[in-house]
Amino acid sequence: MGQVLTHVPCPECGTSGDSDPEQSHWQCSNCGNGFFLRRCTACSRVSYVDGLQGFHTPWPCTWCGRYNQGFSQNQDPAAASAAELAAEVHRYGRPGGPAGPDTGGRDRTQAHDMAVAVGPASPGAPSPRHGQVPTPTPGTWHFVRKRGVLAGAAVMVAVAAALAALLGPPDHGGSNKPPLLTRSARPTLRQTSTAATIACASGSIELIGSSTFGPVVQAAASIYTGRCHARINVVYGDVGGKGIDSAYAAATVNAAVQSKPAQAGSMIAMYNGETSSAPFLTPDPLGVLIFSMVAHTGLYPGSDISSSELKRLFLQGGEPGKIAAGRQAGTGTRITLLGFLGRQGPEPQVSGNSCPPPAGSAVCTEYSNMGLLSFVNKTRNVIGYAEVDHESNGHPAGYPDASVLSINGIAPTPANVRNGSYNFATVANLYMPPHPSALAKSFYQYLLQYIAANQSGGLITCSGVPKKLEDNC
The missing domain is CATH 3.40.190.10 (Periplasmic binding protein-like II)
Incomplete structure (x- = not known):
């Protein structure tokens, strides 16, 4: 209904077709091949995954060729949108074709600014830039895609054989070929949602507060600013004797919004759980x-x-x-x-x-x-x-x-x-101003994907947690 469509190139036949920008799957109207869209954990780019990919089997990245473990059609934390894929193609060129904005496949502006992180124990060592991966040579996609299809096909043949043994012969005229899905259920949890485009935004923002997930934000900021013309300042811990913790951050950002709302769009408080001391701010969960x-x-x-x-x-x-x-x-x-x-x-x-x-x-x-x-x-x-x-x-x-x-x-x-047996946990929130800057919104969306791809023993996505936690995610 009046929605702007996204143009997606087909890696199989080379033609481009329209897609709902929010969808995490796409089917080429020219050759009929279908693909799921997933973000590679090795290079962070949005990859095509064959429509016949087997469940929980490794899939090869369109761009760097690395294999990603596991696969799920629904609520896959690696799911990405057609709009995100289009942004990747615009930046880096078509898979297997010429590089994007420069020959290294990186944003030309990445050297201009960097993330500045202040913490008591972890000075911000630059993280590897995920954009620095070799672009596959022409034909590589067809090779790795075939390997992925064969792996998936082997699994499906084994499943089909087991079902045949249990259920008897198929009806006459039936087909043993698994149907290509034309619609995939979108994730319902916010931390795995792909509704918003993860794209570079310029400017400067400051995130202050929690030292529990501050280092994670710092690491993601280093990657983001390595690819984008932006400055992200992450501050936590006992800096300058101020004791910058989540309580200090919530009060500071809330006061800034209350006094100068137009200038506070670039300030974000990092807070563990929820607080009533920041009525002018809105909590956006990370995990x-x-x-x-x-x-x-x-x-x-x-x-x-x-x-x-x-x-x-x-x-x-x-x-x-x-x-x-x-x-x-x-x-x-x-x-x-x-x-x-x-x-x-x-x-x-x-x-x-x-x-x-x-x-x-x-x-x-x-x-x-x-x-x-x-x-x-x-x-x-x-x-x-x-x-x-x-x-x-x-x-x-x-x-x-x-x-x-x-x-x-x-x-x-x-x-x-x-499983609900351990309850000493809470939700990590970014407390946002009422009118966050474009960079604040863009970086928040990138953080969701970064955390989904880098879960640890201390910070996980909201997927599958008990309802009392999930309700705040």
């Missing part, structure tokens, strides 16, 4: 954050702690011989812990001591996720809570003297969050 209890190695020999002991440590004044290290009052991480422990009403009166606490005190607070992990790692009698991206033998990566604890025997894993 689910998983928090872990962490203790100095040996403090809990069984690497397990009960919820009743957690309440004694963090709600009732602590335990002799142990220091309970937490996060600042008002931060999303701290509020998530209190909610997990069933605290109702105002927060308990706790010391505002910075870590390490003075003699005689059993509690202290850290400004950042990394600061808390560092304090636990170097102090023998400390237990705290943090988001942990990766583990090695039960230790947070980079913190060998800290151990991740189970709670009531349940480990903090993505699988346990999804």
Whole structure:
């Protein structure tokens, strides 16, 4: 109904056809071949995937030739839209043909600006630029596509044979050839939605706040600004003695919008969960954050702690011989812990001591996720809570003297969050101004895809999580 169509080139016959820009599948009206559209995890470009691709089988990227693991027709986190594919073709040229804007297949402006990230433990090392991949030579697509089709066909033949053995011979006149789908159900969850075009936008934005998912935003910003003429400043942690955490960020951006709404479109607060202290801002979810209890190695020999002991440590004044290290009052991480422990009403009166606490005190607070992990790692009698991206033998990566604890025997894993047995988790939100800039909107859409392709032990997509989490995603 008056919708502008997107022109998509066919990799098989070379002709172009129209497509609904939001669709994640396309069928050529000239040769009849159909394709699903998926984003490659190796080069981040939108690839054609053959319409006969087998379920959960590797598929080859149209651009770089790398194989991507698994495939699903519905709710595939790698799903991309026809509009995104059109943007890729406009930038890089047709697959197997001439390169796009320059011979390296990159945006000419990528060297002009870069992401600036400020964090206490992870200075922003430049991430590899996903645009720097070789464009397949003519004919490569046909080769890798045939390999993908053969792999998918082998799976479907095996399935067909098994069904034939169970159900008997097919009806006369029936066909054993799997039909090409002409309509694919679009993902319903926001973090895997492909409704918006992920395209470069220029300008400058600043994201401040959460140190739990700030490093992920920082990594994505490095890639985005490597491909686009933009500047993205990511700030978190104890910067300049200000203690820039999620509570500080929500209040700062909210005040900017309230006083100068026209100039605040480029400011974004990173917050864990939801807050009522930012009424002028709107939360846009990125995924689910998983928090872990962490203790100095040996403090809990069984690497397990009960919820009743957690309440004694963090709600009732602590335990002799142990220091309970937490996060600042008002931060999303701290509020998530209190909610997990069933605290109702105002927060308990706790010391505002910075870590390490003075003699005689059993509690202290850290400004950042990394600061808390560092304090636990170097102090023998400390237990705290943090988001942990990766583990090695039960230790947070980079913190060998800290151990991740189970709670009531349940480990903090993505699988346990999804099955509902582990509940110390919340939604990672970008709190946006009422009128975000074009760059803010574009980068948010890119972040969704980046997180879907780079899920870890601490940040996952909203797909498949319990309803109480999914409702806020």
